[in-house]
Amino acid sequence: MGVVNVTPDSFSDGGEWFEPDAAVRHxxxxxxxxxxLVDVGxxxxxxxxxxxxxxxxxxxxxxxxxxxxxxxxxxSVDTMRAEVARAAVEAGAAIVNDVSxxxxxxxxxxxxxxxxxxxxxxxxxxxSTSMQSRAVYDDVVADxxxxxxxxxxxxxxxxxxxxxxVLDPGLGFxxxxxxxxxxxxxxxxxxxxxxxxxxxxxxxxxxxxxxxxPGEPLRPPAERDVETTATSVLAAMAGLWCxxxxxxxxxxxxIAVVEAAMEHAPEEGPA
Ligand code: PMM
Numbered sequence: 526m527g528v529v530n531v532t533p534d535s536f537s538d539g540g541e542w543f544e545p546d547a548a549v550r551h552x553x554x555x556x557x558x559x560x561x562l563v564d565v566g567x568x569x570x571x572x573x574x575x576x577x578x579x580x581x582x583x584x585x586x587x588x589x590x591x592x593x594x595x596x597x598x599x600x601s602v603d604t605m606r607a608e609v610a611r612a613a614v615e616a617g618a619a620i621v622n623d624v625s626x627x628x629x630x631x632x633x634x635x636x637x638x639x640x641x642x643x644x645x646x647x648x649x650x651x652x653s654t655s656m657q658s659r660a661v662y663d664d665v666v667a668d669x670x671x672x673x674x675x676x677x678x679x680x681x682x683x684x685x686x687x688x689x690x691v692l693d694p695g696l697g698f699x700x701x702x703x704x705x706x707x708x709x710x711x712x713x714x715x716x717x718x719x720x721x722x723x724x725x726x727x728x729x730x731x732x733x734x735x736x737x738x739p740g741e742p743l744r745p746p747a748e749r750d751v752e753t754t755a756t757s758v759l760a761a762m763a764g765l766w767c768x769x770x771x772x773x774x775x776x777x778x779x780i781a782v783v784e785a786a787m788e789h790a791p792e793e794g795p796a
Contacts, residue, residue: 526561526564526601526723526768527563527564527770527773528566528769528770529555529564531543531565531567531585532569532577532585534569534574545585545589548565549588552565552589552592552593553593556596559774559777560777561599562599562600562620562767563593563598563599563600564600564602564622564769565593565600566602567581567584567603567609568582568603569653570698571653572653572656572657573657574653575654579606579608582606582609583608586609586612587612590602591617594616595617599619600620601620601621601622602614602618602622603622603623603624604621604622605624605625605629605630605633607630607632607633607636610636611636620642620643620645621633621637621642621643621644621645622647622723622769623647624647624695625647626647626648626680627644627646627676627680628649628676629652634680634683634684634685635683635684637685638683638684638685638686643690644680644690645723646673646676646680646691646693647692647693647694647695647723648673648694648695649695650672650699656698656699662704665703666708666711666714669694670717670718673715673718677720691720692723693725694722696708696725696726696729696731697730697731702730702734705729706731709726712724712759712760712763712765716764721766721767722765722766722767723766723767723769724756724760724768724769725768725769726756726768727749727753727768727770727771727772728746728753728771729749730743732744732752732753733746733749733752735752750771750772751775753772753775754772754775754779755779757770757779758779758780758782761784762783
């Protein structure tokens with residue numbers, strides 16, 4: 526899944542693709558680089574970010590979704606608002622990627638269920654303005670698994686189709702760097718949730734800290750693609766369904782290595 530952020534302020538690529546034409550061109554580049562899906566979003570979720578109005582989010586997202594879908598792209602819309610999801614689906618989006626897992630807008634889940642759409646539900650504890658104060662866990666892997674399982678049960682009970690629900694541990698959302706590393710190390714455990722998994726590690730701050738001494742500036746987001754690609758390898762080896770990345774080409778090539786190696790893995794012999 527390649528990212529197209531139509532925002533002025535995303536931490537990773539804020540402002541780069543804010544004009545609709547530039548966003549569409551970027552989406553086409555992402556697809557040419559080998560992405561199977563393109564994820565279009567109009568709200569920055571970096572810690573502390575203020576939300577755009579619904580009108581502004583619609584203005585950012587809908588024309589870009591429409592143009593990319595018209596080119597044959599499979600588009601997911603990255604939004605917490607049912608109204609934006611609905612307009613994006615009318616414009617051709619096929620998947621709703623809601624970082625709040627349906628918690629931010631109570632009309633989201635009934636509508637997605639009614640429309641029979643694929644839904645990506647991320648682990649979420651609150652909006653970006655306050656989320657880092659919620660980064661408190663007894664055992665982050667157990668707590669995230671339990672909270673995601675509760676969300677899964679609520680979503681299925683509300684009519685989201687079992688075969689169209691994707692779960693995501695939500696790296697960086699109400700998580701410290703330590704929490705992100707613990708979740709990355711435990712990716713196979715998340716399969717216990719019984720659904721395809723999506724991972725969004727791309728260019729996040731914890732990757733920019735690696736190899737830097739305390740007090741040293743972080744590596745800037747655009748220079749975190751090597752680290753991101755390593756997380757894509759971890760995800761592929763753990764059998765995840767999807768990784769959401771900014772630099773698609775490096776991930777596509779790295780995953781080809783994992784797949785080629787896996788094709789040559791010895792058959793499991795008798796126990
Ligand atoms: N992260 C961001 C935005 N959308 N969606 C899902 N499903 N998972 C994520 O981890 C995720 C997301 C924030 O990253 P960005 O500002 O680079 O888009």
